[in-house]
Amino acid sequence: DQQVKQNSPSLSVQEGRISILNCDYTNSMFDYFLWYKKYPAEGPTFLISISSIKDKNEDGRFTVFLNKSAKHLSLHIVPSQPGDSAVYFCAAKAGGGNKLTFGTGTQLKVEL
C-alpha cells in the first residue's frame, strides 16, 4: 500500500542552503497533508501542514508546496541548520476521517 511515497531515502545539504524534501501521493481523496520530523528514539514531531484548498503554506523557515494536479508536495527548509538533521515524514489524511497515512521518510543530513 504505497499511497504516500517519498522516493528519496536520504538527502545531504550544506548548512545555510535550501533543503527540498519531496512527497508523492496516489489517493485523490487525500485533502490534508502534514510534515513530521523524527529524531531517533523519539516520536514524530509535527512541523507544518497544508489543506488541499491551498498551494502553499509558510511557517518561519519551513514552507510546504502542494501541486494537486501532479499529486505532489514538497517541504522547503531555508536556511538549513545542523539541528534540522532528522528523518522527515510526509503524511496525508482523507476527508471524513483522521487516520494519517505516512510515507517511508527521508533522512536529511545538514552538514557544516
Added chain:
Amino acid sequence: EPEVTQTPSHQVTQMGQEVILRCVPISNHLYFYWYRQILGQKVEFLVSFYNNEISEKSEIFDDQFSVERPDGSNFTLKIRSTKLEDSAMYFCASSAPPTYEQYFGPGTRLTVT
C-alpha cells in the same frame, strides 16, 4: 508546552503474553490514536478513538488488540496474546478540533521474544 507521554519506554514480553501500553494525551485533546512502526518500515495507523469509542481502525487492529480510556487522562492499548511480529515502536497521538494536526508521544518499544 503540553506533550503526549507514554509508559513504559521499553517493554519486553514473551510470546503469548498480554501487554498494556499506556499513554497520557494532551489534556484538552478529544481524539486519540495508536500507530506503530516496525523497524525499518513506515509508521502505520492502528486505531482512532473519540467520544469513548473506536472511530476508525486498520486491518492490523484485529481481535487481539483493544483500546480503552479508563479514566479522564489515560489511553491504553492492550494486546491480548502477543506474537513475534508485534515487536515494534508503538506511538500514541492526540489531536483537538478544529485542526487535524496529531501530536505524538515518544513511543513504547515493544519486544516480543
